Amino acid sequence: MYIDFERLLKVCRLSLRNDEKEKMEKEINEIIKYFDVLDSIEIKEAKEHQTSNVEVLRKDEVRPFDDIDGLLKNTKTYRFSVVGPKV
Amino acid sequence: MSSIEEFASMEKGREYYQKLVEELERLNERVHAFNNINHGISSGFPFSAKDNLCVKGVETTASSKVLSGYMPPYNATVIKRLFSKGFSFLGKTNMDEFGFGSFGINAPEIARNPFDERYVAGGSSSGAAVATSILKYHVAIAESTGGSIATPASFCGVVGFTPTYGTVSRYGLIDYSNSMDKIGVMARVAKDIKPIFDLIRGADGYDSTTTNSPITSINKKRLIVIDQLIGLVDQRIRSLFEKLLDKLNSMGYSIEHRSLDMIDASIASYYIIAMAEASTNLARYTGFKYGLKVENFEKGYNEFFTDARSAFGEEAKRRILLGTFVRSANVRDKYYFKALKVKDLLFNKLNEILKEGFIIMPVMPIPTPRIDDARKLTPLQVYKMDALTIPPNLCGFPHISFPYGYDNGLPVGAQVITSKFNDYSIINFVEEWEENFEYKFKYNIGEVR
Numbered sequence: 001m002y003i004d005f006e007r008l009l010k011v012c013r014l015s016l017r018n019d020e021k022e023k024m025e026k027e028i029n030e031i032i033k034y035f036d037v038l039d040s041i042e043i044k045e046a047k048e049h050q051t052s053n054v055e056v057l058r059k060d061e062v063r064p065f066d067d068i069d070g071l072l073k074n075t076k077t078y079r080f081s082v083v084g085p086k087v
Numbered sequence: 088m089s090s091i092e093e094f095a096s097m098e099k100g101r102e103y104y105q106k107l108v109e110e111l112e113r114l115n116e117r118v119h120a121f122n123n124i125n126h127g128i129s130s131g132f133p134f135s136a137k138d139n140l141c142v143k144g145v146e147t148t149a150s151s152k153v154l155s156g157y158m159p160p161y162n163a164t165v166i167k168r169l170f171s172k173g174f175s176f177l178g179k180t181n182m183d184e185f186g187f188g189s190f191g192i193n194a195p196e197i198a199r200n201p202f203d204e205r206y207v208a209g210g211s212s213s214g215a216a217v218a219t220s221i222l223k224y225h226v227a228i229a230e231s232t233g234g235s236i237a238t239p240a241s242f243c244g245v246v247g248f249t250p251t252y253g254t255v256s257r258y259g260l261i262d263y264s265n266s267m268d269k270i271g272v273m274a275r276v277a278k279d280i281k282p283i284f285d286l287i288r289g290a291d292g293y294d295s296t297t298t299n300s301p302i303t304s305i306n307k308k309r310l311i312v313i314d315q316l317i318g319l320v321d322q323r324i325r326s327l328f329e330k331l332l333d334k335l336n337s338m339g340y341s342i343e344h345r346s347l348d349m350i351d352a353s354i355a356s357y358y359i360i361a362m363a364e365a366s367t368n369l370a371r372y373t374g375f376k377y378g379l380k381v382e383n384f385e386k387g388y389n390e391f392f393t394d395a396r397s398a399f400g401e402e403a404k405r406r407i408l409l410g411t412f413v414r415s416a417n418v419r420d421k422y423y424f425k426a427l428k429v430k431d432l433l434f435n436k437l438n439e440i441l442k443e444g445f446i447i448m449p450v451m452p453i454p455t456p457r458i459d460d461a462r463k464l465t466p467l468q469v470y471k472m473d474a475l476t477i478p479p480n481l482c483g484f485p486h487i488s489f490p491y492g493y494d495n496g497l498p499v500g501a502q503v504i505t506s507k508f509n510d511y512s513i514i515n516f517v518e519e520w521e522e523n524f525e526y527k528f529k530y531n532i533g534e535v536r
Contacts, residue, residue, distance in 0.1 A: 012408055024404070031466065038355050039421075071160050074160075085375065
């Protein structure tokens with residue numbers, strides 16, 4: 001499987017130094033090659049994923065969260081807004 | 088008597104806790120079990136929380152630079168339930184960044200094996216295992232995705248219990264892989280595990296995957312060894328394991344062998360699913376909401392986001408890249424969706440075997456490595472080391488790791504796996520084992536002489 005590593009880095013918004021890039025690309029290719037072992041497993045019945053165990057669903061209702069100050073302590077704020085980058 | 092009951096019957100004042108914290112601080116400088124220690128502890132049975140569990144007002148980083156300074160404004164459900172019964176928070180334990188590792192070496196400070204500090208403690212709940220090994224009266228709340236409780240418990244000579252997926256609420260856990268993350272317990276003896284499990288388990292409105300299904304204790308006195316998995320194990324570990332099987336046989340357990348020919352596929356399936364989920368979970372660390380603040384607000388969003396992500400460690404970056412790749416539109420059927428189908432196939436095969444009895448195997452295929460040697464392994468070599476812990480974790484089966492021998496002075500652990508919701512049976516199994524085997528500890532901080 002060919003990986004366009006530069007494109008993958010861009011999609012992931014990751015920036016690596018050149019020496020890091022070379023090492024990471026080699027390791028990732030080795031791992032992907034290993035993942036190809038899944039091709040050898042034949043799945044006879046195409047079953048949907050069935051191992052989850054959802055039993056209890058709560059009512060879909062709003063629960064107020066009181067500690068707004070606590071939440072904002074983790075952010076930089078200006079007046080009533082959280083400060084973030086330009087979008 | 089459990090150590091929780093023993094502790095309750097002891098007379099202890101404020102000085103006891105002061106001395107406990109002082110001794111712990113001193114040893115922690117060397118073994119790095121804790122990312123932070125609660126100096127205000129003054130009553131109750133001490134518990135520690137892995138640093139990916141939110142404790143209100145206590146810095147919670149999952150050992151990642153990207154979360155440095157993050158103060159959760161709420162308690163995780165498990166923490167809330169422990170507080171409600173008078174347990175006291177002792178501190179946050181060290182771990183591989185976000186749970187990404189098998190040896191505890193993907194962290195700013197590497198937790199060290201208390202039996203010999205040149206050796207790894209195991210990961211990713213490295214600090215939880217070290218804390219349990221050095222503290223006389225304490226339980227650790229840890230978390231496992233692919234073996235992060237069993238592995239460090241085995242290397243540090245303590246009991247590590249990973250419950251059925253869905254029995255313990257993940258609310259307040261910093262997600263790694265939501266479909267496989269399980270909060271569990273480490274203790275020095277199995278007797279301490281059950282009361283904590285009973286306290287923290289049960290449905291929680293904040294986690295829709297939790298359930299109140301009854302927990303059973305069915306023991307068919309039959310232990311099943313999967314030959315292909317044992318085939319991966321180093322000769323030294325294998326001979327110790329064979330002695331364990333002989334002992335268990337003399338305790339009335341029959342030993343049987345079964346075949347399971349999809350070991351590499353289960354490793355691949357686990358890592359594909361775990362990385363796919365991790366790569367989406369890590370996207371929330373944008374550099375202005377939690378922890379690390381980039382603060383260069385003049386930059387455009389993409390550039391700002393890229394700067395924030397430079398704070399991730401090497402393994403986190405690798406998992407973002409791989410997880411994003413396996414979810415790509417042109418390959419997701421080949422990798423991600425195939426991995427889910429392989430998971431189902433493995434679940435069905437293991438489930439059939441578990442109807443006959445417990446599966447038993449060593450926890451790790453190698454003896455505890457030195458920190459320097461673990462650092463030399465390639466990422467793929469490290470992933471393959473999880474071959475024995477992945478099957479129960481990938482499928483959500485409860486399992487427990489317990490010490491059964493010592494190799495060159497370092498503990499060696501085995502694990503037993505059972506069917507979903509039969510969790511009590513394996514805790515009882517280890518209690519029975521403990522009647523015939525005495526565990527060793529190098530430190531006993533908190534012991535009253």
